[in-house]
Amino acid sequence: MSPQNTSVEITAAPAGWRNPLRDKRDKRMPRIPGPCGVVIFGVTGDLARKKLMPAIYDLANRGLLPANFALVGFARRDWADEDFGKLVCEAVRQHARTPYRQEVWDRLAEGIRFVQGTFDDEKSFGRLAETLEKLDAERGTGGNHAFYLSIPPKAFQTVCEQLQKTGLARPQQDRWSRVVIEKPFGHDLQSAQELNAVVNSVFPEESVFRIDHYLGKETVQNILALRFANELYEPVWNNNYVDHVQITMAEDIGLGGRAGYYDGVGAARDVIQNHLLQLMALTAMEEPVNFSPHELQAEKIKVLSATQPMLPLDQTTARGQYTAGWQGSEKVPGLLEEEGFSKDSITETFAAIALEVDTRRWAGVPFFLRTGKRLGRRVTEIALVFKRAPHLPFDTTMTEELGKNALVLRVQPDEGITLRFGSKVPGSQMEVRDVNMDFSYSSAFAEDSPEAYERLILDMLLGEPSLFPVNREVELSWEILDPVLEHWAEHGKPDPYESGTWGPDSAFDMIHRMGREWRRP
CATH class of the missing domain: 3.40.50.720 (NAD(P)-binding Rossmann-like Domain)
Known part of the structure; x- marks a missing residue:
């Protein structure tokens, strides 16, 4: 058949059908960088x-x-x-x-x-x-x-x-x-500003990509999907229902061989200033107009601008340093016995702080951030702990094992989401006890989650800066943390805690004073 005689039958498209060729790009399709x-x-x-x-x-x-x-x-x-x-x-x-x-x-x-x-x-x-x-x-x-x-x-x-x-x-x-x-992006506000000035004198800000590998993790990005793609959660994501928020990054490893980097830096500078404050910003931010880099960064900056440590700092912060103990079945040394650390080092290996976010959504809701080495297990999670129901039509004995509802986002190692709520125990008596409803990435999806660096390197090559903190975010994080670091520098040494436990007694005293309890991840 000659080209001139070729005929094409045209049929009506089904209702709701869109021609994909007319779309700029199918967002579900992977993007591949150009030559580079x-x-x-x-x-x-x-x-x-x-x-x-x-x-x-x-x-x-x-x-x-x-x-x-x-x-x-x-x-x-x-x-x-x-x-x-x-x-x-x-x-x-x-x-x-x-x-x-x-x-x-x-x-x-x-x-x-x-x-x-x-x-x-x-x-x-x-x-x-x-x-x-x-x-x-x-x-x-x-x-x-x-x-x-x-x-x-x-x-x-x-x-x-x-x-x-x-x-x-x-x-x-x-x-x-x-x-x-x-990271680290400086060691305080002044050094961060100086570092930003040095880098920006050579590279314009839109060409600077500051890596925070936690922001490349699937579960961290799923915070946005959980909140803004589901009507179920966003209505209760505020101070009307949330009692407090706990963000934990715990590691079970010590610092042997890392003295050159870690000594004098400490847990707060190493983890809270970047990883945990970024997780807090994503948890507390308002819904962006869209998910463009500019809009996401603008909403995170609003949260960080409204955040400050709760006072007084001697009651709302805690720091510790691990001593010898048992990590599972292994006897492990304390920090001062680790290779390269001075016997009188005052570097903290555990840090906990309470923050307040001065916005209409979060007024009155404390955010507790903690991180540490040689803790009970390796885990990173964000937990929204909800207020108790205003009225429980049960006898005290019926609900004595009932805690507060909680929504827990597990960032690592078992990525997923857990919802904790009360359910009746089977039997003839009325007894209510906590149960968990669990979602796991590994069981829900056949494909393994990519490593954080895969996502971040790919985004950098594509020129997609959504997951990279900008100058202002870095500097605001130091503005939040600097008063805590200055307070610690003026007030003695970190409190000891035994390896394999969940931190010093002062951390538990800190949260108890506010009428709360640390979660056991």
Whole structure:
């Protein structure tokens, strides 16, 4: 049949049908970045080896990286490209979430390069610029480069200035250049402002991606879906029904081998300033107009602007330091016996604070944040604990085992949601006891949740900043935490607590004074 004689039968579309070709994009379909490359500074560190390089492979394995992707390592080692490739391959085999496939690795390995150098050597960055220029020509990476600073914050300024001198920080025409920064974002408000000024003097704020890996976790993102896609929860998500909120990040590991980073930093700076305050902001924020990066960030900033520590600080905060004890069946040392820590270290390994959010929705509802090392188990959760019913038509004996209703979002390790409520115990007597209704990601969905770094690296390559804190969020978090840190600096040492327990007595006294109890996760 000739083309001129081809006929097409046109039928009416069913009611409600939309032509997908007319939509800008089906939001359920994965997005793949355009041509680009990633440069990792600090490729020999644990973060790069255990998280970053495996995450890049997992993205490639899932078909979410462009075919002409490039990966460049920068370090002092005297390596050829093949040596770096072996390091990446070993990291992938040991730590990748998805199965190793030779054909995927072979495609990824074609774009792997290594540049030897030091941060203060201009010639090293000249070689980096030449390497990226060759990749643009050979691999077609298009001049689009992301620079991942998996290095100590004190080196940020040097690296950023070197990138500026070589012209890599401000690409021409429609090319892009982005910088990725790992926490800590300073150690107080002043240092955070100075760090932001240094980075923004080289990279515009829209090109700066501050990594908080907790924001890449599926359950954290599910806070938004739970609240705003379901009419069931949002009507009671306020001070009319919620008594208080507990946000807990507990770890059962100690700090052996991490003294160089952790000593002098402590639990509050390490976890509360970033992870827990971001979780609190997502929990307490108002519904955004839409889920664009600007609108999400605006609502989080409103919450953080309205948040301050409850007073007096000697009664509404607590800190502790773990001592020797039992972690399961293993006898473990205390912090002061850990390698690298001074015998008179006053670094806290446990921190708890009570915050108030001065908005109409949350007025009068305390937010309790706690984190610690060598606690009873590894768990991160957000718990909304509800008020008791105003009237219970039961005898006291019928409800003596009944607690408060609670909605618990488990961030790790068993991601899911639990609703705790009262139910009658089977039998001839009227007895009400707490029961749980449980949702688990692993049992509800066949596909495993991607690692947080997979989501965050992909979003960074796409230029999608929704999950990355901006300058103002970082600075507001320090404004909230600085008064607590200053108070602790002036008032003695952290209280001891035995490894394997749930923190110092002062933390339990703190919450008891407010008429509440810590949850046992």
